Amino acid sequence: MSTIEKDMLGRAELEDAVRARDREIARLKARLAEWEESYDAIPKRDDLFTTVSGREIRPLYTELDRARAENGDDPLGFPGSYPFTRGPYPTMYRTRLWTMRQFAGFATAEETNARYKYLLEHGQTGLSVAFDFPTLMGFDSDHPRSLGEVGVCGVAISSLADMERLFEGIPLDRVSVSMTINGPAIILFCFYVAAAEKQGVDVGVLRGTVQNDILKEYQAQHAWVFPPEPALRCIVDMFEWCSEHTPKYNPISISGYHIREAGATAAQELAFTLRNGFEYVERGIARGLDVDAFAPRLSFFFDVHNDFFEEIAKLRAARRIWARGMKEKYGATKPDAWRLRTHCQTAGVSLTAQQPENNIVRVAYQAMAAALGGTQSLHTNSMDETLSLPTEKAVRIALRTQQILAHESGVPNTIDPLAGSYFVESLTDELERDALALFDEIDAMGGVVPGIEQGWFQREIASSAMRQQREVESGDRVVVGVNHFLEGSEQLEIETLRIDPAVERRQVAKMAEMRETRDAADVERTLAALSAACAADENVVPRILDCARAYCTLYEIRAAMERVFGAYKEPVFF
C-alpha cells in the first residue's frame, strides 16, 4: 500500500484492511495444510526433485510464496523501469527481437570471413568472433607455444592484417561485432578499431562488444596474460577511452557463462558474475570516472542451462540485483546505469556426445528459457559441439531454432509472461537471496581479487562440478542417452568439421611476409612508446592503437606490456 493510500484511509479502515489481509493469509494457510495432507498420502515417483544446481524444488507454490512490496519498493516494477525484474526495456521484443548472434571462428581470417558472410546471408543479425587458443593467450601464430593450435578452436588473428581480412567486405559501421577475448582484449580491440579506420568507418559509430572480463578468467576460463592489478587497470583504460571515442560500443561483457560451464551452480554463476561486475564499477569509480557515464556500457553474458524455470528466474534476479546495487550502493542516478543488458548462450556443457541429435531439443528448451528471461541477444549451440567445431549444417539448425522460437512459438508477443507465477517469483527471490549471501562471503575474504588469490572461487566451482558428476554417475540425475535410455551404440556417425593442418603453415607463411613488408622503425618506436605508457600510468589505448596501425603483432604488443606488468602465474589448487 502506498503512502498516499495510507493517508487517505482513516485509522479504522486501515485496521480493517490489515485484519482482512490476515484472515486471507490464515485461510490460504489452512487450504495449504489441507492440500499437504492429501499430497503426503499419495506415493511419489522416485526421482530427484532438485534443479541441476541441486536446488530443492517444492511440489507446489502458492500466493504465500510471492514477493511482496516492502517499504514502497516494488520488486517487480514495470518493464524498462527500476528494478527491471520484468525486463530492461519498456517494449522488449515488440520493438526488436533479441539479436541472433552465433559465435563463429575457425582456421584463417579468410575462411572465417566466408562463414560470417554465410551467416549474414541466412538471417543472422550480428557477428561473434571465436579466436583460437594462441590468440586468446596473446601468442602469434608463429610462436613456438602455438604449435598445433593455430586456427583449430577459432580464428587466428595475430595482427591488424588478419583483422582486416576477417572483415573484408563486411561494413563495420553497419554490423555489430562481439569478440570473445579477455587476457589480450585491449590489443584485439585496437586491431578492430584500426580495421574499421582502414575501412574508412567513423569509429564513433562502432557497435559491438569485447568480452574483456578478466576476473572470470582467473576464476574459471583461464585465458589470462597479466596479473590482476595491471589487467584491471587496462580494463578501466578501456572504459575511459570507449566512453569518449566509441560511445555505442560495450567495452566489457561481464560473463557468467564460463563460470557456469566450469561447474558452478546457477546461484554461484549469478553471484560471482554480478560481484565481478560491481568490482569493475568500483575500479572505475576509484579512477575518478563518472559512474553514470561508464556504467551504461557495461554488458553481461549468462549461460542458459537445462533447468528451465531456474534459468528464467536467474535472469530476472540478475536485473534486480544489478539495479539495486547500482542505485543504492554505487549511487548511479541514470536509469541506463541501473539497467542490466545481457547476451545469453545455451549450455555447451549440457550437450552430449551420445545420441547427439538430442542436443537440438536441449538447445531449443534452453533458448526458450533465455527468451522468457528477457535476453538481448542469444547464441544457440550446435548439436555436434561435443565432437568438433560445428559443421555448417549444424550451425544452420541452431540458428533456425532461434528463428522458430522468435517467429512461430508466440513467446515474444508479450513481455515477461511468467511474472506473477508463484513459482517463478519465488525462485527469483530465492536466487537473489542466495546471491546476496555469497556477496557477503566474498566481502568477508576482502573482495574478488583476494578470493581468486586464495583459490576460493576455483575450489567452489570445482566442488560443484564434482557434485554434478557424482549425480550423473550414480544415475540419480538422468541424462538422456548417457545414463538412461541408451541404444547400445550411442555414437552416431555424423559429419564433423576438421581443420586442415595446412592452415597453420599458411598462417605462419603470411606472418613472415607481413613482418617483411612493414616498417621496422615504426614497429620499434610504437612498442617503446607503449612500454613507457604502461610504466607511466597513462591510458594505454592510444599507444596500443599506434602499435596496431604499425602492424605490430599481438605477441609483440603483449611482450611490450609484459615487460612492465609481468605475467600471471596460476596458483594450482586441487
Added chain:
Amino acid sequence: MADDDRKIRILVAKPGLDGHDRGAKVIASAFRDAGFEVIYTGLHQTPEMIVAAAVQEDVDVVAMSVLSGAHMTLFPRVRELLAEAGADHVLLTGGGIIPEEDVTALEEQGIGRLFGPGTPTTAAIDYVKEWFATRQQTT
C-alpha cells in the same frame, strides 16, 4: 608393502593453451578418491614440462585432458619425449573432444585409450587399474 599393492601414481596434465580444466579436475578427484596418488600439473603445460614432471614424480601413468583439438600434435609429442627420457613404460592415456578416427590413429601410435565426453570416471579408473595389474604380471 609389496610392490603390487602400492598406490598407482598418475600425473593428470593439461597440455597446450586450452584452459578448460573442469574435466581434468573431476578426473583427478575421482582418481584420488579411488586411491591413486594423483599429481595435477595445472594449466598451459608444454609437452616438455609434462614429461619433466612425469619423470621427476616417477609416475606410472600420464593422463592428458585435451579439449582444444590439438590432440594429434600433443599426444604423439609427449609419447616421443617420454621415450627420449627413458620412460617408455609409462602409460599415456587421456580424454577430451577427440573424434573416433583420431582415437584409433593415436592408439596405433602407442597411445593408450582416450575417453570422450560422457564417460563415467569409473571407466577410466578401471582401465588404468587393469593396465597396471597386467603390467605387474608381465614384469
